[in-house]
Amino acid sequence: MNSVLIGDIKIENPICLAPMAGFSALPFRVICEEMGAAYCPTELVSARSIRYNGIGKSYRYMRIDPEKEKIPVIQLFGSEPEDFEAAVQKILSDPRFEGLKMIDINMGCPVPKVVKTGSGCALMKDPVKASKIVEATVRALETAGAKMPVTCKTRTGFDDRDMGGPDFVRALAESGASMICIHGRTRPQMYAGYADYDAVAKMTEAIRPCGIPVFANGDIKDGKSALKAIERTGADGLMVGRAARGNPWVFAKIKAELEGLEYEEPAETERKQILLRELTERCIYCDEDAAVREFRSVMPFYIKGGQGAAGLKRALCSASTVAEVKEILGFD
Ligand SMILES: Cc1cc2nc3c(=O)[nH]c(=O)nc-3n(C[C@H](O)[C@H](O)[C@H](O)COP(=O)(O)O)c2cc1C
Incomplete structure (x- = not known):
């Protein structure tokens, strides 16, 4: 795949590990990078908890290692712009996060515990709030003199009646998001059925005038499915979730197969x-x-x-x- 720019960070072979709670521990992320993943964000971490309790117990989920990871990225979730602003300040003033390259904002988590608080996928119902979160995060980084890209990961809609996806992602891009990753399912679909690449394509189109890259996500597990996702969505990059669980080799496989090479599964x-x-x-x-x-x-x-x-x-x-x-x- 062609390289892409997220902010001013060049991403070669833009096929990344999708954040996965319980799976995206640092050792696994490093292994995925070694197998060819472009970068691997942490799992979602609560901006509100960081704001009020400090990094504290969240650290185990947000540990990065710039010596082993090319592009360390932390994913935050939350519902209030002020929580993101405060969380970013705490992260940037903690030496353990030196070398951090990007912040990703979760706007797709369908888990009721998260949605109930107005976070994750619930933000799709409130594009104004979602945009303010992006703006607050970008501003907090700039104020601290750490100009780094802010990215968002979202779904195709809150539910099938509310598929405001294209307007939603356009608003995020206009608010300063430097990349948007779209999982081709709505919230009630959780992970069931097939990813709707046509819906992702419409959202991709809506973002195009803003000039930022789009990553597609959902059901990518090999070269064939990767090619289908690229062709059908028009996305610039991909994120791979479930197929990477216990299978970091999937990144080498996708790369090889996209290049038309034979791939031998690990023994x-x-x-x-x-x-x-x-x-x-x-x-x-x-x-x-x-x-x-x-x-x-x-x-x-x-x-x-x-x-x-x-x-x-x-x-x-x-x-x-x-x-x-x-x-x-x-x-x-
Ligand atoms: C166990 C599990 C945990 C997940 N945790 C997160 C998370 O922390 N943040 C996030 O943005 N998405 C999370 N997701 C969603 C994935 O990143 C991805 O969007 C989804 O699995 C669809 O991609 P796939 O078809 O390649 O699996 C999780 C998914 C699974 C299965």
Whole structure:
């Protein structure tokens, strides 16, 4: 794919990891970059919580490592422009975030707990508020002398009666968003059915006069689906979510297949090695017990489709130490 500019950041091969709560831990993001992802934002973090409680407990979800990530990006969610402004100030005054390159704003999360607070996809119902959030975030960055792009990730509509998508994204672009990623589903669809690339295409068209890149998202899992998404939406870049779970190789596969090259799937041993690497690296950042527990919902994705997967999955899901995981995988 052609490179794109987000603000003044050049994105080569613009195929990124879509943020995923529970999956987008730093070790996984680094592995995805090594496999060819252009960049990998953190999962969503509450701007309001950062404003009122400080970085504190949110840090485990927003850890970045500019030495290992080319383009570290933090995703924030919230409903009030003032929360974003305050959160950005706190982030920028914390040395742990030196090297941060972009802020992404979540305007697509369909989870009722988030939507109820006016955040995530609920912002699609309130384009004025959503625009003010973008403006406040851009302003807070500029005031702090940290001119970095602000991007947004949204859906095709709040629901199928309210498909104000094109006007919504146009407003975001006019308010200073430097890239908009569109997941081709409405809020009630959650992740069901197929992504509606025609709806994404209409939104892409609406943003075109503003001159910022658009990324398409939804159901991309290989070269063929990537090509379909590019052709049908006219987007400049792609984000890959579920297909990357336990499968960071998907980025190498998409790149190879788009270039017309044969791609060889990783061997089972390699899958297990990378599983173990992600787990071991997760243990650097939190205690082993918590890391293994959290990783229980990730491990089945790494072994999916392999030999004896059902039995392995059962065993892995009751493991509580790295040593146990190693033994179950047959690495001892
Ligand atoms: C487990 C899970 C967690 C997710 N968490 C986030 C999140 O934190 N922020 C966000 O913008 N989207 C989140 N999403 C949505 C994905 O980024 C993406 O938009 C969606 O999965 C559609 O893309 P896909 O078809 O490639 O999976 C999440 C999706 C899943 C499945």
